[in-house]
Amino acid sequence: MSETIKFGDLEIPVARKSVKNVHLSVYPPHGKVTLVAPNGTRLEVVRAYVATKLAWIKAQQRRMKEQARETPRIFVERESHHIWGRRRLLSVVEKDEKPSVRMDHRRLILTVRPKTPTPKRNDIMQEWHRSLLHEAIPPLIAKWERKLRVKTSAYFLQRMKTRWGGCNPKAKTLRFNTELIKKPKDLLEYVVVHEMIHLLEPRHSERFMALMTEHYPSWQEARAELNALPLASEIWRE
Numbered sequence: 103m104s105e106t107i108k109f110g111d112l113e114i115p116v117a118r119k120s121v122k123n124v125h126l127s128v129y130p131p132h133g134k135v136t137l138v139a140p141n142g143t144r145l146e147v148v149r150a151y152v153a154t155k156l157a158w159i160k161a162q163q164r165r166m167k168e169q170a171r172e173t174p175r176i177f178v179e180r181e182s183h184h185i186w187g188r189r190r191l192l193s194v195v196e197k198d199e200k201p202s203v204r205m206d207h208r209r210l211i212l213t214v215r216p217k218t219p220t221p222k223r224n225d226i227m228q229e230w231h232r233s234l235l236h237e238a239i240p241p242l243i244a245k246w247e248r249k250l251r252v253k254t255s256a257y258f259l260q261r262m263k264t265r266w267g268g269c270n271p272k273a274k275t276l277r278f279n280t281e282l283i284k285k286p287k288d289l290l291e292y293v294v295v296h297e298m299i300h301l302l303e304p305r306h307s308e309r310f311m312a313l314m315t316e317h318y319p320s321w322q323e324a325r326a327e328l329n330a331l332p333l334a335s336e337i338w339r340e
């Protein structure tokens with residue numbers, strides 16, 4: 103029989119697992135709440151715990167709603183863009199030459215041919231994001247192949263709506279969300295480690311958590327930070 107906890111219009115399904123503590127999560131883009139409770143814990147106890155977290159749940163949901171409303175980038179002068187966790191102001195140069203993107207400490211300089219439409223500007227920027235990720239990811243995979251004593255066969259960059267990465271343990275392939283370009287580099291490494299540990303343990307089991315703790319002790323903080331940072335409007339918008 104499935105259990106749920108209700109607080110006003112908030113309805114939380116309760117999943118039972120052999121875990122030690124209650125795990126409560128709020129997911130983008132709509133602020134969906136999930137709860138995993140230890141098998142033996144009475145529902146009233148779980149409910150009392152959730153009651154202490156209501157303000158936090160509401161705050162998370164509010165933040166996600168605000169992010170969902172964030173306006174999409176249109177690639178104009180002085181628009182802000184995040185690269186590796188740092189905000190930079192866009193500068194657009196119209197020139198009749200091969201389009202390019204350059205970056206310094208404060209600015210992102212997009213050179214496009216005159217009258218280049220927004221979708222095309224977006225394509226140029228996406229392509230540049232991918233090239234930065236293709237520079238950053240292979241050394242991280244090589245590092246963690248050595249540390250974890252695993253082998254990968256390939257990795258792919260992909261725009262994903264709800265996930266930062268993925269792993270196919272049988273094919274030994276990894277997938278990474280191109281949105282990671284907007285996050286600090288150490289969070290990219292956290293996602294790389296997470297997905298590569300799936301080569302040792304496919305499920306988010308206790309063994310998986312133990313391996314994460316062994317190899318990346320601050321994984322919980324990294325996960326929280328990743329989920330707290332602004333998400334791209336073009337991804338989380340419906």
Ligand SMILES: [Zn+2]
Pocket residue numbers: 296297300306
């Ligand atoms: Zn995972």
